[in-house]
Amino acid sequence: MPTAVSIRSVHKHFGELHALNDISLDVPQGSFFGLLGPNGAGKSTLINIMSGLMKADAGTVSVMGHDVASAYRQARHALGVVPQELVYDPFFTVREVLRLQSGYFGHGPENQPWIDELIETLSLADKADANLHDLSGGMKRRVLIAQALVHKPDVVVLDEPTAGVDVELRQALWQFTRRLHADGRTIVLTTHYLEEAEALCEEIAILNRGQVVAQESKTALLARCPYRTLRLTLAQSDYHLPESLQALVTEAEDNCLSLRLHKIDHHIGDVLKALQTAGIEVTDLRTEESGLEEVFLELTADLPAETTCS
């Protein structure tokens, strides 16, 4: 698959801190790509280098085949960035900032229908002539998205777009980014909400301490964790577990019991049978598949083995 963003051996230092250490990544064209990592992992630094807001100490980055340093004009035309912070120009209205942003990219009145469409699609019509200073945080976030899209970029980077937004807006933003993706755009999403990445992204890269610790499809990443959790409600709170199950217990409180089962080695039927043999009656049960969070924790933190996938 052709590459939308190619990052090769990028290094960046901030004084003593080696913020990006030999990062190489490929974002396939048309993909919904998640860039995950804990705070300070280097996600925003990488995005800043990609968008030309920062210069790499070494290495190359290209967007749609255009080097962000030597062919910055073409690279920036191909890229739309929604910044993490709610930044805005307090002198202008929504419509004015969109016209200005469109003009910076060399567009004139011919782009007005697209600006109108963005205003409509992002539900900004009521506030189109309001000063940005007077908008709520959610509306300002929508304006940031419209500004990133005003020049019709092939690649859209959303740097934690749902941080601090309410559930309704989060759902609207998810729906909108899915639509952008369906229209053929490449989406690069950074987020702290792992369920968001799990719901939206096809490809995921995880950064930790300035290094890529994983880059694969979501399915492959999730398959790294072969465990599931079995949550049981028992008829009694006073019981004695068979020895074979004791090692699997991750949580036990009153009559609630959680067991961590290997998807291949441990069968739920065997567990229930062992409980029945021990005279323990089960009144309710449910299973929870392991998610991206467990894989993420394993790849980014030094945690005890029982909380990770290893």
Add this chain to the structure above:
Amino acid sequence: MNAASLRGVYTLFAKEVWRFMKVFVQTILTPVVTALLYLLVFGQALEGNIEVYEGVAYSAFLIPGLMMMSIIQNAFANSSSSLIQSKMMGNLVFVLLSPISSLGFFIAFTAAAVVRGVLVALAVYLVAILFVDLPLEAGWAVLVFAVLGSATLGVLGLIAGVWAEKFDQLAGFQNFFILPLSFLSGVFYSIHSLPGIWQTVSQFNPFFYLIDGFRYGFFGQSDADPMLSLSVTLVFLLGLSAVALLMLHKGYKIRE
């Protein structure tokens, strides 16, 4: 630059002009009132006591100085305040994410500063000539020094705006550098009226040549040769432009 690039630069220029026009009371009207107050106070106090050039009333002598002082302060304020505000608010990112080049950025900010400088000077002129007879001996010099003075201070404002990390630093630059140099450049007097050492010191003040050359345009006489004033101004402008372009090209403090 192709047509799209030019449109990008023009849009940034238009935005900078639009920005100061949205607050014209602060950016145009206030400096005009300030200049006229100076004219009223100093003109009334010293009229009849001082004759700097033969046959030129002190109030008339004062007007070109006040016009150029307005140009100096407002052209500097235009680019510096816009940049520091954009940096502090974070909205400079919208320009930095666009394909506008360092040169385009430089041209747009400088040209907007020229528009503001010339507009304020023109407004001071139009109001002042209602009360004072002011000759116009060499219109070309008035125009050239107004544009070059605005451009020079616009570029200096750009450098200060890029360099400053907070409003306090910019205020320091303005109060300890721009303001003394503009007051000590012959706005209110001819440097020939100064003691010898201060005449020599004044000759190292580039703002003196801006005011002196500009004043030549009105009266056809000046403290220094207008060609020398033009040369010094051009060298100063080119030197500052080289510094500003280098800073922008390197991304000094804005792409770090």
